[in-house]
Amino acid sequence: MSSDLTQSPSRAHGLICGTLEPGPRNTITDIGGVSVGHRTLNTGDLRTGFTAIVPHPGNLFREKLPAAVEVINGFGKSAGLIQVDELGTLETPILLTNTFGVGTGVNALIRRSIAENPEIGRSTGTINPVVMECNDGYLSDIQAMALSEADAEAALNAAGSTVEQGSVGAGTGMSAFGFKGGIGTASRVFELGGRQHRLAALVLANFGRPGDLVLPDGRRPHPKEARQSEERGSVIVVLATDVPLESRQLKRIARRAGAGLARLGAFYGNGSGDIALAFSTAGRTAHFEESDFIARDVLREDKIDVLFQATAETTQESVLNAMIASPAMRGRGRSKRASLADWLRVQA
Template sequence: MRARDHGLVTGIMPPGARNAITDVPGVRVGHATVRRGEVNTGVTAIIPQPGNLFLNKLTAAVEVINGFGKSAGLVQVGELGTLETPVLLTNTFGVGTCVNALVRRAIAETPQIGRRTSTVNAVVCECNDGPLSDIQALAVTESDALAALGAAETTVAEGSVGAGTGMSCFGFKGGIGTASRRVAVGGQDCHLGALVLANFGRAGDLVLPDGRRADPRALPEAEKGSIIVVLATDVPVDQRQLQRICRRAGAGIARLGAFFGHGSGDIVLGFTTVNRLPHQSEGDTIPLVRLSDDRIDDIFCAAAESTEEAILNALCTATAVTGPDGLARPLLADWLAAH
């Protein structure tokens, strides 16, 4: 059951047909879940569009709300405003392995990478699933990363799957969640979708959309988790606008009670499927279509609402996971059933 099945409705904008990031045409999501012994981890893959992303890049942006994180590739995204690989999410110690997988995949598609043309900027983001998984096992493999990419489809599994397998959120079991909003641009329906890897928030701080404070009755700890938000849209925006949109995801996170603590890594990556950029331009200029800034407030609202609902979906769909020393997190679904 997702958040809306529990009567938790976020905001006022209409969701897309799937209420998922895959409402943006061409976007697909896949997972590889690794569960053995005290290991509860995995990889989640977001394929932004079909085809060779290195040769036909997407306009992209990144917003670092609090930078306690070990992600890869974000510096170049921020500098150049392009995304040229799928996005992989995993645990903190799996970043390097996933980077290697993306690099090998890109070289297989475009053999001139690193030899007759530039190197490729692999984008991998992470959260620490240590409390519910033996992170020192370095369990994530390149095969897991490739399996997540190969499993990508328009139906998005949520909760304790893929990179979300061992994650915690506000003292409850966290994980993967997604949501979307529909917005009219130029007389056509467009979408903005969010996918989150939710692993943040102090126990007892969660505030539900109906005003209830959901307390798992766990011992309060310092805010030292993380959240990765990936925003996708088919609205024509440039990098500057896209970064501003990414910043509004922070409003959706904060509405639920987070305050971006010292030890929290809160990162938003966004891309648009419009305004593709060729690796090698044939001319001196590239024509782009850009939304009027006077119309951007609806997209801001969509970013905040879809991020908030994606987090709630991660919490509501999470299933029980037992980690090292028998550690487990309560389920928000159980709390909702009892209250």
């Protein structure tokens, strides 16, 4: 693999998370069919946006994917997670945004799904939009409620194979460990059944107390201007893989995102909304299935450890990428966040 393609913001600073090899891009779009798009609002007192993860290029309502949710700490205001947990399927793209943008994202996904499937809510069931959030109110005027359905649609329409990281889309106004946070992603490759498979993560990083961050080499960065505070942030981890899995196995994998967060020094504080959603691009379920039974391949349980390892590694690296790719930022009022990349350059 080309080192240029797999180079990530963290790897550029010599920070290596784990031992598995990264995928060709070292992003979530290494999983075939997955695409990502952003809509960024960075003007005046606004530092916010939408990030869209499109799991496959087809009609997700008609061809659902196996999925699962793990709520590590439930201080969050997301939408659609109850049905994903109950039915084990994903039937819309995933939108990430700020806390007060969830309803707007829900409406955008509903309208998009109805446009593609006019029978929704008429001759068949309704749609389960999935929108997850973090609070960007420190750097952005969250009370402005500035995001529109057109912004959500723009993120969905921008989805492609290249994933911009850092202060973009939903990550524009986020903070992590007292530094600037944002959007980050990473992937891993491994062999199962004589074939190469992949697992990848994309995170919305907005969590962690200043001084708690632990780098892979053991250093503990602390931004000078950030004071120690309660853990009141949040982190969303979206995991994708091409390994055939059932929803129960995906939930086990999602749970291991917590291992990656813990490696960074997180302890999931009372006010932190830490949620992981995992899906597989293998084993689609047709909405209008005619058979009473569905035959599909499923991974042997005793072969799942490599996916657990990949989850921990990609989650850890994705958070570091989100932080390192984000430059220092000033926001609403006198708010500001330092860049972890600047701290690393000073220490080099």
